Structures are given as C-alpha cells and as structure tokens.
Amino acid sequence: MLHTIKKIGVLTSGGDSPGMNAGIRSVVRTCAFHNIECIGIYRGYEGMIEGDFKSMNARSVKGIINKGGTILKSARSKEFRTVEGRKKAHEQLVKAGINAFVVIGGDGSFTGAMIFSQEYNMPVMGIPGTIDNDIFGTTHTLGYDTALNTVVDVIDKIRDTASSHNRLFFVEVMGRDVGHIALNVGVGAGAEEILIPEEDLGLDRLLESLRRSKQSGKSSSIVVVAEGDKIGKSVFELKDYVEEHMTEYEVRVSVLGHMQRGGSPSCFDRVLASRMGVKAVESLITGKTNCMVGLKNDVMALTPLDQAIKGQSKINLELLRVSDIMSI
Secondary structure, three states: OOOOOOEEEEEEOOOOOOOHHHHHHHHHHHHHHOOOEEEEEOOHHHHHHHOOEEEEOHHHHOOOOOOOOOOOOOOOOOHHHOHHHHHHHHHHHHHHOOOEEEEEEOHHHHHHHHHHHHHHOOOEEEEEEOOOOOOOOOOOOEOHHHHHHHHHHHHHHHHHHHHHHOEEEEEEEOOOOOOHHHHHHHHHOOOOEEEEOOEOOOHHHHHHHHHHHHHOOOOOEEEEEEOOOOOOOOHHHHHHHHHHHOOOOEEEEEEOHHHHOOOOOOHHHHHHHHHHHHHHHHHHHOOOOOEEEEEEOOEEEEEEHHHHHHOOOOOOHHHHHHHHHHOO
C-alpha cells in the first residue's frame, strides 16, 4: 500500500469549524514528509465533482494554523448524493491521479465518503470537524474546544449586563441534537440553569429553579439553552413563559448563532488537528481505509466510518449534577 498511494486529496465539507485549517496543514505536511503528493479539493464534494483541485506543498499551508474557517472553502453538495454525481467525482479524481482522500467534516460528510469508497474502492479517512462534538469515536471534534472558549467569553460579558440590570438572560448556543456545548459552557460560565436535548427539564421545574435562585438572593440569572432543547418551541417562547409567570424579572434573549464557529482555534484544537492529520495520512499509507481518526484516552484511534456515523456521543451526566450543586 505504501507504493500504491501516490497522491492524496484533502477536502473540508459541511459546516466550518476552528481547527480545519490546522487539519489541512497537517495532512499536507504529513504527505510532504512521506513524499506523497497532496491535492487540495476546493468547496468539498461540489469541488470534487467539478475538478476544482490545486496541488499543495509544505509552503502552501504556511501561516494558517492560527486561522479560523477553511482555506479550501466548504459547501454542501446535493449532486454528490446521487449516483451520477459521485460518478462525475470519481472521474475527476482518476483524471487528476488522486487515489485516496481525507475528508474533514461531520457525519454527513463521512456518509458521503463511506458510500463513495464502497462504490469505487477508493481509500478514505475522516477527520471529525464540527463544533457540536456530536461524532461517536472521539472525545473531542475539531473546533469544539474553541467554541466552548468563545461562548464562555460571551456569557461572561452578558453576565455583566444581567447583574447591572437585575435581568434574566436566556443564551441560546448551538447543539441541535446534543448538549455538549450548553452543558460545558453552562458549568464553566456559572449558569443558573442549563437546558439540553438529552434532559427534559420541563417548564414547571424551570420556574421552580429560577424562583429558588431568586429566593437565595440572586438578582440576575443566566440560563444556557441548547438550540435542540425540547422544553419550548423556541427560546423566545421560553422568554414569554417566564415573563408571564415571573414578572419580577426583566427577561432577555441572546442567540449566539454562527459566531460560535468562527475565530482563531485554541491551542488544544491546533494540537488535536496536527495529531489527527498525521494519523489520517499515515493510516492510509499503511492500508487502512473507511475509518475516522479520533481522540480516545489522549491517544489517536481509528473508528470505522459506519460506527462513527451511527453511534451516539454521550454527554457527561456528572456535569449535570455539578451544575445543580454550583447553582445553589
């Protein structure tokens, strides 16, 4: 296998996350170290279909380890979901002489890579890049740590306003299916309550918790809400409900949105991306395929793509108890 893989492609797909550029850099420089040509595939699978390729070397990725976003751009491709679209992509890869590729993205990106690999017997390796940390097979995805630090910093600023005006703030963070961000930043920022998809707190218990905080002498409160929380139809509905039943509070909502995806990656994410890129390329060289690189017990490990896609990342239930104790 060492002699059959001569040219490796690298692409970023789906939502961007801090650390993707560091991951690209690692893949490119690991290829250079092993004398393998590396090709940057622009705009994800859409660029693969169109043959939007560029040869990359160690100098092509200088000065990007500290940059957010992705220099290769990212896009979602409906055409790649079709047999015809994947056929076009394969023709472009063959034409360019690319005989393996690394995809940095989430479960949707991994699903496309797995199907493509099965159809065309092409070696692929996945690097998990998503701030939600919702991929099975790794304790941390690229961008998750940076997003946590970004959100904690914002909530610290919001608390200044909340305490100055005796206000209750609902702060909505990303996390459609899992509450990793909400749970960790809630503890880290000292939130009075944390609402996540995995735990249905219920409106009555939420009010009870807020009243308890008020009675204990707290003049302001922060409630961190994962966007996938099931209590209300939206965070604004929660605001209206609390205002109706707790008139003593001025209630405000802050939806942090895409600011959570941007910014310079943390040191942790830069190191993680570097380790993942090396593991991905060297795994392909030694004949492994259809796997995702992940962090387990501080060791780089491989998880089959189908398991990474179908498996569920689990929240740390201990943090819920810690949060309850800390919010007294």
